[in-house]
Amino acid sequence: MITDSFSFKKCLFLFFTMIFFLPTAQKKFTIVLDAGHGGSDHGANRSYSDLGIVREKDVTLAIVLKLGRMLEKNKDYKVIYTRKIDEYPSLTSRTTLANRSKADLFLSVHVNSSASSSSTAIGTETFIQGPNQNRKNLEVAKAENDVIFLDEKDRETFASYDPSSPESLIALKIQQSKYLESSLLIGSIVEDNFVNKDKRISRGIKQADLHVLRMNAMPSVLIETGFVNNYEDARYLASDKGQSDIAESIYDAISKYRGTMDRNGSAQKQPKEPEKPEEKPLKNDFRILLMSSPVKYTHTDPALKGLNYILTIKENDLYKYYYSVTNFSSVRDNNLKTVKDAGFRNASSISFIPNQRLGIGYYTIELAVSDQKLSSNSYILNSLKEVNRIKEKGRFYYTYGKFATLEEAVKVQKELDDKGIKNTVIQKNSR
Numbered sequence: 001m002i003t004d005s006f007s008f009k010k011c012l013f014l015f016f017t018m019i020f021f022l023p024t025a026q027k028k029f030t031i032v033l034d035a036g037h038g039g040s041d042h043g044a045n046r047s048y049s050d051l052g053i054v055r056e057k058d059v060t061l062a063i064v065l066k067l068g069r070m071l072e073k074n075k076d077y078k079v080i081y082t083r084k085i086d087e088y089p090s091l092t093s094r095t096t097l098a099n100r101s102k103a104d105l106f107l108s109v110h111v112n113s114s115a116s117s118s119s120t121a122i123g124t125e126t127f128i129q130g131p132n133q134n135r136k137n138l139e140v141a142k143a144e145n146d147v148i149f150l151d152e153k154d155r156e157t158f159a160s161y162d163p164s165s166p167e168s169l170i171a172l173k174i175q176q177s178k179y180l181e182s183s184l185l186i187g188s189i190v191e192d193n194f195v196n197k198d199k200r201i202s203r204g205i206k207q208a209d210l211h212v213l214r215m216n217a218m219p220s221v222l223i224e225t226g227f228v229n230n231y232e233d234a235r236y237l238a239s240d241k242g243q244s245d246i247a248e249s250i251y252d253a254i255s256k257y258r259g260t261m262d263r264n265g266s267a268q269k270q271p272k273e274p275e276k277p278e279e280k281p282l283k284n285d286f287r288i289l290l291m292s293s294p295v296k297y298t299h300t301d302p303a304l305k306g307l308n309y310i311l312t313i314k315e316n317d318l319y320k321y322y323y324s325v326t327n328f329s330s331v332r333d334n335n336l337k338t339v340k341d342a343g344f345r346n347a348s349s350i351s352f353i354p355n356q357r358l359g360i361g362y363y364t365i366e367l368a369v370s371d372q373k374l375s376s377n378s379y380i381l382n383s384l385k386e387v388n389r390i391k392e393k394g395r396f397y398y399t400y401g402k403f404a405t406l407e408e409a410v411k412v413q414k415e416l417d418d419k420g421i422k423n424t425v426i427q428k429n430s431r
Contacts, residue, residue, distance in 0.1 A: 028075075028076060028077060028078040029076055029077050029078065029104050029105075029258055030077075030078045030080065030101055030102065030103045030104050030105075031071060031077060031078070031079055031080070031103065031104065031105045031106075031107065031254065032080045032081075032082065032094075032097065032098040032101060032103045032105070032106045032107070033064045033067060033068055033071075033079060033080070033081050033082070033107055033109070034064070034081075034082040034083075034094055034098075034106065034107065034108040034109065035057070035060040035061040035063070035064040035065075035081070035082065035083055035109055036056060036057070036060045036108055036109055036110040036111070036222075037056050037057040037060065037088070037110075038057045038060075038061065038083050038086055038087050038088045038089070039057070039086060039087045039088030040088060041057065041088050042055045042056065042057050043055065043056025043057050043060070043110070043111060044056040044111050044112065044113035044228045044229070045228060046113075046228045046229045046234060048231065048234060048235075051234060051235060051238050052238075054228050054234045054237060054238045056110065056111035056113075056228060057086065058086075059111050059225070059228075059237045059238065059243065060109045060110060060111060060225075061083070061084075061085075061086065062243045063109050063225065063243050063246050063247050063250075064081065064109050064247075065084065066243055066244055066247035067109075067247040067250055067251055068081060070247060070248070070251045071251065071254070080097065080098075080101050080103065082094045082097060082098075094108075095216050098216050098217075098218065098220075099216065099217050099218075103218050104218060104219075105186065105218060105219055105220075105254070105257070106213075106216045106218055106219070106220035106221070107186075107220075107221055107223065107250065107254075108213070108220070108221070108222040108223070109223050109225060109250075110222060110223065110224050110225065111224065111225055111226060111227075111228050111237060112125070112224040112225075112226060112227045112228065113227060113228050113229050114227060114229060114230075114306045114308075115299070115300050115308070120230070120302045120305055120306055121227050121230060121305065121306020121307075121342075122201055122226070122227055122230045122232060122233055122306075123194075123200060123201030123202055123203045123226065123227070123233070123341070124191065124194045124200055124201070124202050124203065124223070124224060124225055124226060125191075125202070125203035125204060125205070125206060125224045125338075126187040126190055126191055126204075126205050126206070126221050126222065126223050126224070127187075127205075127206050127207070127208045127210055127213070127221065127222040127223075127224070128180065128183040128184055128187050128205060128206075128207055128208075128213070128220070128221055128222075129179070129180070129183065129207070129208075129209070129210065129213040129216075129220060179216075179217075179218060179219045179220065182219035182261070183219045183220055183221055184205065185219075185257060185260065185261075186219060186221055186253060186254070186257040187205045187221045187223075188205060189253040189256050189257055190221065190223060190249065190250055190253040191204065191205060192253075193249035193250075193252055193253050194246075194249055197245075197248075197249050197252070198245045198246070198249055200226075200236075201341065202341055203338050203341055203342060204334055204337045204338040204341055205334055206334060206335075206338065207331055207334070210222055223250065225237060225246050227306070279328055279329070279330060281327040281328060282327045282328065282329060283327075283353075284327065284351045284352060284353055284354065285325050285326065285327050285351070285352045285353075285354055286325065286326055286327070286329075286332040286335075286349050286350065286351055286352070287311065287322035287323065287324065287325050287349075287350050287352060288322060288323040288324060288332075288335050288336050288339050288347050288348070288349055288350070289320060289321070289322055289347060289348050289349075289350045290304070290307070290310075290321040290322065290323055290339055290344045290347050291320075291321055291344065291346070291347075292318045292319070292320045292321075293318065293319050293321070294317060294318060294319070295319065296312075296314075296319050296369065296425065297312075297319070297321070298423050299423070304321065305342045305343050305344070306342070307323055307338075307339065307342055309323065309324050310322065310323060311323075311325070311410070311426070312425045312426065313406075313425070313426050313427070313428055314366055314425050314426070314427040314428065315427075315428045316430075319425065322350065323335060323338075323339050323347075325352075327354075332349055335349075336348075336349055352406065354407065355405050355407050356405060356406070357404045357405055358404060358405075358428075360430060360431070361428065361429045361430040361431055362402045362403060362404060362429055363402070363403040363404075363405070363406060363408070363409040363426055363427065363428055363429070364388075364399045364400065364401055364402055364403070364409070364426075364427050364429060365399060365400045365401055365409060365412060365413055365416065365424050365425070365426055365427065366397065366398070366399050366424060366425040366426075366427045367380050367384075367387065367398040367399060367400050367416075367421065367424055368380060368396075368397075368398045369395055369396070369397055369398075370395065370396050370398075371394070371395055371396070372396070373389075373396055374389075374396070374398060379420070379421070380398065380421055383419060383420075383421065384400055384416075384421075386400070387399070387400055388400065399427060400412075400416075406426070409426045410426065413426060
């Protein structure tokens with residue numbers, strides 16, 4: 001009888017213990033690892049005499065598999081791969097997999113490339129999906145979005161998506177704003193690790209409308225691990241040590257990120273602190289002034305250190321080179337950090353009033369500067385009417401149009417670029 005009573009009490013104790021602990025059992029932290037590109041889509045690639053062909057799809061898969069093995073050793077993590085072999089999952093299937101898995105984090109690993117065949121651009125950068133309402137910021141995404149039509153599902157899913165449409169931008173902003181802060185956190189830790197642990201150059205964290213990020217219902221980052229057309233980066237990326245270092249830095253970042261989220265009570269069991277107000281756009285646009293020079297550089301010139309999205313404005317015989325444009329203070333500050341990391345230590349943020357009309361003078365577009373007159377067969381002269389030519393100090397300057405605002409000049413400059421008239425410069429005339 002005593003034995004029966006003891007057994008009953010022990011069973012009762014175990015029953016209530018299970019009831020008490022079951023609701024608090026932690027669900028595994030689910031991470032989706034996406035090795036960029038794959039299959040017929042090689043991604044960025046470059047051939048070297050001593051390294052062979054360094055392909056983005058191979059490097060990303062190697063890093064992701066190493067990272068996955070590290071995570072799988074910890075029973076608190078659940079790892080889901082978008083691919084584990086050399087195949088091309090559609091962008092739709094990658095994001096659908098992440099969303100259906102109710103993942104806590106999505107990491108897409110990529111390799112960067114700049115426009116030139118060899119590059120002074122070097123280092124890592126991490127992209128997050130942010131509330132970018134300025135069309136110029138969306139241009140950052142073009143390189144990765146080029147693969148969007150490789151798959152029939154993607155053509156169907158993204159057919160109605162227009163990055164120039166205000167409706168699309170508003171929808172993107174609403175959809176992703178709640179994940180921005182967490183994405184920024186993990187991205188910051190990843191870039192800090194690349195600098196402090198691996199002694200690499202970081203180009204910072206950037207916001208861009210990348211399709212592989214924009215449809216994810218979770219914090220998401222796209223990590224560019226280096227430039228394939230920079231020899232030092234390529235050698236590092238192609239090596240087993242380099243791939244292991246990158247994987248270890250990302251693994252450490254995930255651990256720190258999860259620890260921070262746990263301490264902040266990210267599991268909705270704890271009462272949340274009041275959310276920070278959503279960032280409001282500023283009244284003015286901001287561009288980062290890299291430098292002023294009497295020399296006119298093309299966008300691929302090494303002097304610009306591989307930076308893209310440069311606006312050149314000529315003023316008082318000086319060419320002023322501006323990087324990017326935004327009306328969000330957080331993006332402005334990140335852009336300034338990016339250019340300083342790239343080597344422009346004296347760069348500064350310059351405010352532009354949108355659609356401000358010049359009280360005196362006008363903007364025009366400098367088409368060409370030459371020691372000799374352009375030939376009558378010149379493509380420029382045959383493509384455009386009313387090209388203005390003046391001669392100063394023995395050189396011929398060809399300009400086109402008169403515009404009251406910078407925005408009008410930028411629009412026409414883009415139209416000229418689409419026609420094949422490249423490397424033009426917007427000129428500000430004060431008379």
